[in-house]
Amino acid sequence: MSLAIQGLTKAYGGLHVVSDVRFEVPKGALVGVIGPNGAGKSTLFSLITGFLAADAGDVAFEGRSLGRASPMERARSGMVRTFQVPREFSHLTVRENLMAAAPGQAGERLIDAFFRFGTVKAQEKEIAAKVEETIAFLRLAKVADVPAGRLSGGQKKLVELGRALMTGARMILLDEPFAGVNPVLIEELSVRIRELNERGIGFLIIEHDLPALNKLVSTLHVMDRGELIASGTPAEVLANPRVRDAYLGGAAA
Amino acid sequence: MDAYLIAIAIITAIYVLMALGLNLQYGLTGLVNFGVVGFFCVGAYTTAILSQKGVPQYITFPLAALLAMAFAWPLGLVSIRLREDYFAIVSLGFSEVVRLVATSEGWLTQGVQGIPGIPKMFGTFSGTTQALAVLGLLVVFNLVAIAAMLRIVRSPFGRMIEAIRDNEEAVKALGKDPAGFKIQVLVLGSALTGLAGAAYAHYIGFISPEQFIPLITFQIWMAIIMGGVGRISGALVGAIILMVFLEGSRFLRDVMPFISEVAMASVRLGVVGLALVLFTMYRPQGLMGDFTRK
Structure with missing residues (x-):
């Protein structure tokens, strides 16, 4: 199991934003989380990635409990949001955005930036090569030098x-990778995500745009008012009356 | 007149050192340091006190920079993880604490009377030669500082601090700790400010707590805002513009003789304030700022 979410809970005063949410993301899976606005999806993400401290519950990544690990430690363990x-x-x-993201750069230490110029330069060259690959893969070559x-x-x-x-x-x-993105780019982004998934990278995706997500994920979890109300394949979940009620506000009933 | 111009150039060079430090902190990293004068004061008093005891300047100058760094480091440790507006307040408070300690701890700093007779730099020379030697040394300091800044900007370290300025949360999401970078930047910028303080003390020859008021901090802020936040050339040009306004407005008395000496001091500050307002209205990116960047 790659990612295990074990009873995450967060409340602000009396308001339960996330209540005892638990599910698992198998290694290399493509899993979606949907829910109406205010369902607690983004809060759940912040709890998983350590940007918010959970009131209760834990997250385990690749079998290791993350406890109170900082966002930085969580990201370094191989889980990035x-x-x-x-x-x-x-x-x-x-x-430069992509260059900055590469881990373990000697040149990010001041001493090395000043006095180990050779090492830093060699490493920059390595990173730059990887950045070029990534830029080509994401079809960003045309804007590579644009702020x-x-x-x-x-x-x-x-x-x-x-x-x-x-x-890495x-x-x-x-x-919400598809929010505010034009339909052509949504299709493009979906293709890239699928390709990356085939290379073994696991994805957990929060989305509002149901049609785009349905085509992409194998498993869907539905949140409403901080609780997990349904889980299953997209077809199963969308057939669930409770989901239709929560998500479509009863309109489809 | 020559002597006057050299004197202004020397003060400008001292301001440039501080502007370079603040530009590294705020311009490149987004660290709102409202306590610049505190580190300036630490540098000045370090060298003044040690010089009184007969320690030579080639030792007191590096110590002034080191002590400013030694103050910056714990300050950063305790406060840099706070929200950025809180750090601004903490740093302002720090500079006031430094000034109050200099005022009250008479056994060390001679209190409000200040420390007179701080030996001049290049005291073996005199007149214009001596002034030019001082200016030359400060230009060398500045050139070294500028070279270091350029090296930083072009390094992965520089890339990361600019990333922190643009979005700290995103840096955390990539697994890198912004606090470590910000502390280093605070310490390094403070070294330049401490050095500037030492040069100031030896140049003026007399320091007292009332010279280290927050106004100095805000003058450096004005310099980098007018010059162009985030630009190394902006720190240089901004300090020069600031000095042109501060000193140039001295001559306002020639055209406005009816204004008293005391009132003139306020008018001069008003002129600088007006310049700042006009800059932020018509050239918000500063004189050296890039038109193309948003």
């Missing part, structure tokens, strides 16, 4: 995915 509103490094170019702040919403999501790939993550958590 993106954000609902893209958090690109706006003044850095796309290429990321000037890209479209969809392109920014690709940059975030690219950065996650550069970290084995599990990537995408927070």
